[in-house]
Amino acid sequence: MEKILIVDDSLLQATHLKDILGDEYDITIAQTPEEGLRQAHIGSFSLILLDVVMPGMDGFTLLKKLQEEIITQSVPVILITSLSDVESEQKGLILGAVDYIVKPFNHLIVKARVNTHIKLYNYRKQIEYQSQTDQLTGVANRRQHDQRSISKWKEATRLQVPFSICMFDIDRFKLYNDTFGHPAGDKVITAVAREISSHLKRTTDFFARYGGEEFVAFLMGDNSEKAFEYLKTIRQAVEDLHIPHNPEVAKWVTISVGGVTIVPQEDKSYDFYLKIADAMLYDAKKFGRNRVVWADENIKQMREK
Numbered sequence: 483m484e485k486i487l488i489v490d491d492s493l494l495q496a497t498h499l500k501d502i503l504g505d506e507y508d509i510t511i512a513q514t515p516e517e518g519l520r521q522a523h524i525g526s527f528s529l530i531l532l533d534v535v536m537p538g539m540d541g542f543t544l545l546k547k548l549q550e551e552i553i554t555q556s557v558p559v560i561l562i563t564s565l566s567d568v569e570s571e572q573k574g575l576i577l578g579a580v581d582y583i584v585k586p587f588n589h590l591i592v593k594a595r596v597n598t599h600i601k602l603y604n605y606r607k608q609i610e611y612q613s614q615t616d617q618l619t620g621v622a623n624r625r626q627h628d629q630r631s632i633s634k635w636k637e638a639t640r641l642q643v644p645f646s647i648c649m650f651d652i653d654r655f656k657l658y659n660d661t662f663g664h665p666a667g668d669k670v671i672t673a674v675a676r677e678i679s680s681h682l683k684r685t686t687d688f689f690a691r692y693g694g695e696e697f698v699a700f701l702m703g704d705n706s707e708k709a710f711e712y713l714k715t716i717r718q719a720v721e722d723l724h725i726p727h728n729p730e731v732a733k734w735v736t737i738s739v740g741g742v743t744i745v746p747q748e749d750k751s752y753d754f755y756l757k758i759a760d761a762m763l764y765d766a767k768k769f770g771r772n773r774v775v776w777a778d779e780n781i782k783q784m785r786e787k
Contacts, residue, residue, distance in 0.1 A: 483508045484600055485525060489518030489544065490533035490562065495585070499531060499562070502589050503596060515539035519547060522554045528600045532579075534563035534570065542577060549578040552633065556606075558599045618668055619675035622690035627698055630688055631752050638702055639746040644779070645702055646709040647755050648741040649763040650678060652695040653771040654731050661728040670735055671695055674720055678737075681716045698756075706743035706778035713739050713774045714786055721772065736772035738763060744779055 485508045490496040493513060500509045510525060512518035515536055522530060530548070534541035541561060548554045558580040563570065571582045580602075581595050614626035622630070638645040652658075652674055659667040675691060678699070682689045686702040701709055717739050725735040740763025742755050758777055765783070766775040774786040 484528040485510065486529045486531060486596070486600075487512065487518065487521055487525060487527045488531045489513075489515065489521075489536075489541070490531075491536045492533070495533070495562075498587065499592070502587065502592050506593075507596075507600075515541075515544040518544060522548060522557065523551070527557055528603050529596060530557055530559045531562050531583075531596075532559050534561050534565060534574070542573060545574065545577045545579060558603050560595065560599065616675075616691040619672050619691055621675050621679050621697075622688070624690060624692055627688070627690035627692065631700065631756075634688065634700060634702065635746055635752040639748060642745055643703050644705050644709075644743050645746050645755075646700060646704055646706070646741055646743040647752070647759040648699040648701070648709075648713060648739060649692070649756075649759045650674075650697040650699070650737050650739050651763055651767070653736045653738055653767075654727065655695040657728055657731060658735065667695075670725060673723060673725060674735070674737060677720050677723060678716055681712075681719060698759075704743070706776060706784070709741065709743050710774060710776040710778075710784050710786075713741060713776070717772070717774055717786070732772075738766035738771050739774040740764065740766050740776070741774070742777040742781070 486503060487510050488496045488499050489512045491513050496511045500511065503509060510521055512521050515538065532541045532545060545559055548559060559578065560581045560583055561574040561579045562583050562585065564585045574582055580599050583592060583595060614623060616623040635645065652670065655667065658670060675697065678697060679689045682699055687699065689699040690697065692698040704712065717737055720737045721734055723735070727733065727735050740759050740761065742758045742762060744755055758781065762775045762777055766773050769775065769785065776784040778784060
């Protein structure tokens with residue numbers, strides 16, 4: 483059931499809206515703007531119904547705050563008010579509201595507008611998901627990686643927590659394709675992606691297909707030794723899938739991994755360290771493949787095997 487947040491200082495008005503919509507939606511009521519902002523951050527709402535006239539912080543100010551936050555800026559907001567002047571309506575729409583409903587409520591109008599905007603929201607989510615998801619593997623694509631890396635790097639810089647960047651590559655993949663064909667190669671890419679992503683499920687982890695048979699991930703909070711050991715278990719898990727390779731070069735399909743752990747600083751960018759992770763991946767290939775090569779916080783190299 484879709485979730486709707488109603489922010490209104492009048493419990494009578496909020497309950498009236500809940501009575502209109504409660505048979506179709508899961509309704510949460512917040513009676514202060516501060517509680518509304520908190521609920522918007524912790525809930526997964528498909529729509530927010532926001533009263534304009536409230537004591538302290540009015541609805542326009544709360545709407546502006548919702549639009550400024552990444553976690554809430556995509557959630558549609560319908561303003562609910564007794565104000566019927568054009569200037570107020572214009573102000574709300576300019577600030578980012580998707581619609582404007584004037585009190586007293588008409589049940590049919592409220593339902594129709596709510597249904598319409600929730601359908602539009604779900605449609606946008608579907609389009610956004612498709613644009614940010616690799617169609618072959620179902621994991622995040624490079625576009626999503628490029629977007630998420632910026633925000634997560636800024637977060638790690640602000641919090642001053644360790645940030646690890648990992649690059650993965652399927653070993654001798656071109657030879658695998660030449661031996662077994664591209665459809666089989668696609669199945670290998672999918673199986674490897676599924677296995678790696680199954681190990682990177684924490685909210686502080688991110689994993690994406692970077693291109694071809696190459697993948698990228700970043701992890702927040704782990705020091706270099708912990709990240710290094712964790713990536714070794716992932717590398718081993720891929721080998722343990724026991725996907726047969728061309729027997730002339732390898733028994734099983736394996737991956738090489740390169741990475742770096744740093745505490746981000748303002749004077750260095752994510753892309754700078756991504757290049758270091760890529761250099762570690764190159765060394766993992768050079769030293770024999772099917773291994774992890776890592777750079778610690780001092781860019782001192784750690785090697786598996």
